[in-house]
Amino acid sequence: MADATFKDIPELFEVDLGESITARTESLSTFRELGPPDLCHVVKSTGKAGQRDLGSYHFVSGVDASSSASLAAYINSLTYAIEDTSGWLSKGPTWKLRNGCYCCFNSFSRVDIRVDVKIPGGVHTYVVDLRGERHEATPEIWQETYLSALLRAILYSDDPTYYLDAYRKLDPITTPEGELRFLQAAEQLFLKGWQVGSDPEIQVATVVSNHLTAGILKYFGDSNRWQQAANLFEKLTAKEPEVASLLARSYIGMNEEVKAVQIMSAAMKATPQSYTLLHVQCDFLRSKGKLEWALQLAKQAVNCAPSEFVTWEKLTELYIDLGQYESALLTLNSCPMFTYNGRDAHRPLTPARVHLPSKRPITDILPERQKTEDDEADPALQRLPSPGLRGTWARAYALLCRLVSRIGWDELLKTRSSVFVMEEEYRMQKAQAEHAHVNGGDAPEGSNRGADDDASTRGVVSQSQKGSVAAPAIPTIRISTESDRAREEEESEEGKEEDVASDVLEKPMQAAGDDQEGGGAQSGATQQSDFSFSNKRLCERWLDNLFMVLYEDLRVWTIFRAEVAHFKTQHVAYRKTALEWEILGDLGLRLHHKEEAKEAYQRCLESQRFSYKPWSKLLDMYADEGDLQRSLQMAIRVAAYQYAEYAEMTYPTQVARCFFKLYPIHGHAKLAYTMLSMGLPEPIQKIMDSYLNYGRVFKVEGYDF
Numbered sequence: 001m002a003d004a005t006f007k008d009i010p011e012l013f014e015v016d017l018g019e020s021i022t023a024r025t026e027s028l029s030t031f032r033e034l035g036p037p038d039l040c041h042v043v044k045s046t047g048k049a050g051q052r053d054l055g056s057y058h059f060v061s062g063v064d065a066s067s068s069a070s071l072a073a074y075i076n077s078l079t080y081a082i083e084d085t086s087g088w089l090s091k092g093p094t095w096k097l098r099n100g101c102y103c104c105f106n107s108f109s110r111v112d113i114r115v116d117v118k119i120p121g122g123v124h125t126y127v128v129d130l131r132g133e134r135h136e137a138t139p140e141i142w143q144e145t146y147l148s149a150l151l152r153a154i155l156y157s158d159d160p161t162y163y164l165d166a167y168r169k170l171d172p173i174t175t176p177e178g179e180l181r182f183l184q185a186a187e188q189l190f191l192k193g194w195q196v197g198s199d200p201e202i203q204v205a206t207v208v209s210n211h212l213t214a215g216i217l218k219y220f221g222d223s224n225r226w227q228q229a230a231n232l233f234e235k236l237t238a239k240e241p242e243v244a245s246l247l248a249r250s251y252i253g254m255n256e257e258v259k260a261v262q263i264m265s266a267a268m269k270a271t272p273q274s275y276t277l278l279h280v281q282c283d284f285l286r287s288k289g290k291l292e293w294a295l296q297l298a299k300q301a302v303n304c305a306p307s308e309f310v311t312w313e314k315l316t317e318l319y320i321d322l323g324q325y326e327s328a329l330l331t332l333n334s335c336p337m338f339t340y341n342g343r344d345a346h347r348p349l350t351p352a353r354v355h356l357p358s359k360r361p362i363t364d365i366l367p368e369r370q371k372t373e374d375d376e377a378d379p380a381l382q383r384l385p386s387p388g389l390r391g392t393w394a395r396a397y398a399l400l401c402r403l404v405s406r407i408g409w410d411e412l413l414k415t416r417s418s419v420f421v422m423e424e425e426y427r428m429q430k431a432q433a434e435h436a437h438v439n440g441g442d443a444p445e446g447s448n449r450g451a452d453d454d455a456s457t458r459g460v461v462s463q464s465q466k467g468s469v470a471a472p473a474i475p476t477i478r479i480s481t482e483s484d485r486a487r488e489e490e491e492s493e494e495g496k497e498e499d500v501a502s503d504v505l506e507k508p509m510q511a512a513g514d515d516q517e518g519g520g521a522q523s524g525a526t527q528q529s530d531f532s533f534s535n536k537r538l539c540e541r542w543l544d545n546l547f548m549v550l551y552e553d554l555r556v557w558t559i560f561r562a563e564v565a566h567f568k569t570q571h572v573a574y575r576k577t578a579l580e581w582e583i584l585g586d587l588g589l590r591l592h593h594k595e596e597a598k599e600a601y602q603r604c605l606e607s608q609r610f611s612y613k614p615w616s617k618l619l620d621m622y623a624d625e626g627d628l629q630r631s632l633q634m635a636i637r638v639a640a641y642q643y644a645e646y647a648e649m650t651y652p653t654q655v656a657r658c659f660f661k662l663y664p665i666h667g668h669a670k671l672a673y674t675m676l677s678m679g680l681p682e683p684i685q686k687i688m689d690s691y692l693n694y695g696r697v698f699k700v701e702g703y704d705f
Contacts (some may be wrong), residue, residue: 004044004095005355006055006081009648010166012351014055017043023347024103027550028112029130031344033197034152035105037061037167039346040098044094053098056355059346061156062170065104065149066143066181068125071115075100079119104603105344106209107151107196108144108189114632116259144192147185151196151215157647158614158654161390162343169647170487171217176698183232186216189245190236193315200308200340203258208242208276217246221257222352222657223611223700224664226253241270242447245277250285258285274304279314280626291321303448309335309392316399324409325415332399333420362683363644365637366606374578374609381583384556385549397546401553409505409554416547420539426512462507505555508547511539557587561596582614589617612641616654623658626665628674631658636680639687650690658690663702 005011020041041057064070079097097261102115106127116124118234127135153172156162173179193212195351198205205211220229236243244267251260271277278301278356278553285294298315305311319328389397403410567574576584581603588597598621604614619634635655642653662671672692680688695703 004056005083005296006357007079008357009058009078009081010356010357011056011058011166012166012349013353013355015055015352015545016348017053017055020055020057020346021101021103023349024112025132027347028105028128031105031107031110033344034107034155034340034692035125035148036344036346037148037152037164038065038105038157039103040075040078040100041103042075043096043098044082045098046095046591048093051093052423054095058166058168059164060168060170061149061153062172063104064146065113065335066125066140066146068115068137071102072123073118074118075102075115076119092203104145104149106141106145107148108192109141111135111141113141115143115182126307129363132410135615143185144189145181147189148196149598150182150185151211153649154215154219154652155211156343157649157652159343162345163346166356167646169649170339171205171651173651177229177697179598182219183228187232187235200338201313201395203308203336203338206242206276208246208274209238213246217249219652220250221253222652223660223698224253224558224701225248225698230254238265241267241277242274244271245280246282247654248277249283252280257284266534273304275308275311278304278440282314282318285337286318286321291318293325294318295322307336309338309395312336313399320399320406322400323406325403325411327417328403329415330419330537332403333537333540335392335396337392337396340389340393359643359646361681362640364681365684366640366644367610369411369610372607372609374607376577377579377583381556381580384552384583384587386553387586389549391440391545393542396543397549400546400550401590401592404550404554413506413508416508416539421512421536421632423510423512425536461617462549478512505558506549508551511544511547553587553591557591557593558586560584560587576603577591578604578609578611578614580610585614594621615641619658621656623661626662628666628670629663632663632674632678633673635659635679635691636684636688639691640684643687650694656691660700660702663695663700666702666704668692668703669705 012020018040019040019368022150038061039057041055042051042553043055045051045053060074063074075097078100082095082097097119099119099121100117104113105111106113109129112128114126114128115146116126116255118124118596125137127137127141129135150172153169157169173182190212193210194207196205196211198210199214202209216229216232225410227250230247233243233247233250237247245264248260248263248267251257251263261284264277267274267277268281272521275449278297282294282301285291285297295315295318298311298318301311302315316328316331316335319325319331346538386397408417419565564574581600585597585600585604588594588600598618601614601618604611604620615634615637619631619638622631622634639655642649646652659671662669670685675685675692694700
């Protein structure tokens with residue numbers, strides 16, 4: 001069966017012929033937004049009697065889905081990809097493609113367009129709706145399908161959280177003519193854009209906040225070619241005044257600030273209630289240091305869209321900028337939180353066999369994909385709850401991290417206890433109320449309870465309680481374990497490390513929430529008979545949980561830094577596995593310790609471990625710093641990892657985005673000559689040249705010097 005495989009294309013072999021198509025049809029009604037990547041299913045046959053046909057499939061994005069001919073051409077191209085094992089000594093059967101089916105989801109009309117190809121023979125096209133019924137494909141359906149496929153290719157291109165086996169990514173747009181077609185389709189379908197959904201942080205998709213606008217902004221913004229986006233939005237603003245916010249953003253990207261201000265000024269008269277327009281103005285004023293003015297606009301945006309997370313998030317950011325930390329914490333507490341819905345995906349099937357061909361010689365510069373000691377990590381590091389946060393929870397946590405980086409943990413806890421009712425305060429108040437009720441018969445039964453009720457109404461209760469984060473399990477931190485260290489030595493060190501953390505970090509007490517009857521040890525705090533809730537709010541339970549998540553991150557980081565300092569004073573090498581260094585690098589980035597995070601990622605690269613992340617993180621850091629030599633060294637590895645995972649695309653990718661940051665600083669020619677001087681193997685040089693070619697063909701800033 002080995003010769004039934006494709007040479008360079010990944011594939012999953014079916015247990016039952018056609019099961020992947022059946023599973024997709026059954027899953028259609030579960031696709032909420034853009035839909036999953038395209039599915040390409042093929043049947044291979046030897047043509048001999050008694051030899052069973054084989055069904056295999058792979059996922060793909062970036063294929064031109066504008067007509068049945070283009071999709072049929074993709075299936076036809078696979079006929080040349082089957083391993084050719086014919087030779088003098090070959091006795092095995094020769095496998096050939098008998099037929100194929102290409103499935104592409106139309107996220108506007110919520111239907112699946114399918115192209116069946118018989119080889120040799122004809123092409124049959126039909127549409128499958130959510131009920132599994134077949135219909136005829138119309139030109140309108142084809143246009144929507146074409147744009148849906150492009151948006152998936154752009155938005156899924158380098159999403160680290162979206163992974164599928166046998167997922168092939170191709171370049172969605174390769175020529176200026178192809179880009180023009182994308183712009184024309186986007187213009188015609190723009191007002192339907194809200195139908196394809198939006199990012200998980202946006203509760204209600206609108207004409208300017210949806211996956212279509214996100215795709216346009218990502219495609220043109222990552223290459224800093226705002227002129228094309230501005231031309232599109234200019235035409236659309238005449239039909240829909242709210243698009244002015246996107247137009248102004250494009251002009252700011254082009255450094256046409258006067259023009260942008262004129263557009264914003266005129267648009268405010270037409271759509272004064274547009275929170276996206278207020279946010280563009282807000283960001284512009286922040287960039288100019290006019291924080292007080294920006295604050296007024298952020299407040300107005302909250303009034304215009306109080307149920308959107310992003311408006312409260314922007315207001316919190318401005319309070320942090322202004323150093324108004326109590327207001328920042330109260331605003332963060334008011335954020336409406338939404339249940340996270342990830343990208344649409346296929347229902348996973350258990351394949352009979354997985355074929356993932358190696359992309360040699362490109363992958364020769366990468367470590368082997370095998371488990372080593374460097375893939376092990378201390379359980380306490382692996383159990384940190386913060387990397388599991390998604391959507392609004394992750395964004396709220398990022399704000400909390402920014403807050404703690406500005407004022408420190410102790411000050412954050414003081415601020416928290418000054419604005420929120422703490423558990424022990426609630427218990428004290430309750431005990432006093434009960435005491436007064438039992439001993440002072442004339443005291444009104446609800447007198448003290450009224451203060452609590454008042455506090456409850458004063459606290460802004462978000463609508464997110466149903467989808468709130470579960471309270472994280474608090475792990476025992478012991479991150480100084482070396483793989484070869486004796487167990488008894490570990491145990492003796494553990495107590496010291498806990499002391500280090502407790503000396504520096506105070507564990508946060510629980511805040512009183514809606515479930516005040518719940519547990520929580522009462523400490524021997526000084527009794528305050530005149531205490532009142534009138535000036536405090538109730539802390540949302542999800543925010544209370546995020547404080548515990550932050551405490552865990554800070555505790556591990558504190559122990560880690562204390563250990564590093566200790567080993568330095570002892571002049572002893574500090575050893576960790578590559579995975580531990582990677583986790584600590586992520587932790588440093590989350591807590592805004594960029595230099596320490598960079599050092600941790602660099603330590604990752606000292607081992608031969610198959611991991612894309614440290615190279616990727618360092619590439620972003622070096623590109624932001626404008627460090628050409630190091631950026632190119634990182635980019636070569638990132639591109640190789642990308643090709644190893646069958647992402648055969650140039651743009652939009654992380655490597656291209658970082659190249660286009662370096663273009664305006666160093667220029668196209670310097671990048672090209674520096675790359676040439678590195679003496680790269682030909683296949684890798686060819687890949688790296690593709691990024692330079694894209695910059696030249698599409699005239700990215702810096703292409704002409």
